[in-house]
Amino acid sequence: MSDAALVPALPAVLPTAGVTPLPLRELLPWAVLALLLAVIVVYFVGAEQGATSVFSGGFVHEFTHDGRHLLGFPCH
Numbered sequence: 001m002s003d004a005a006l007v008p009a010l011p012a013v014l015p016t017a018g019v020t021p022l023p024l025r026e027l028l029p030w031a032v033l034a035l036l037l038a039v040i041v042v043y044f045v046g047a048e049q050g051a052t053s054v055f056s057g058g059f060v061h062e063f064t065h066d067g068r069h070l071l072g073f074p075c076h
């Protein structure tokens, strides 16, 4: 006996009720915000030390230190 006989057949047309397309005009500001936040996070994880440091002291560097090593950024 074949297992394929136990799989129900899919309908010819999948139901699409309740699915509305998202306009690009509404998505763009959120995409820009996400990109900006991602760039800020990558900066603080990857480059917040030494000459490129924005904040004095080592708090931000130490706070993101494990993430820096996890992502493979050069550290020490």
Ligand SMILES: [Zn+2]
Binding pocket: 065, 068, 069, 075, 076
């Ligand atoms: Zn390190």
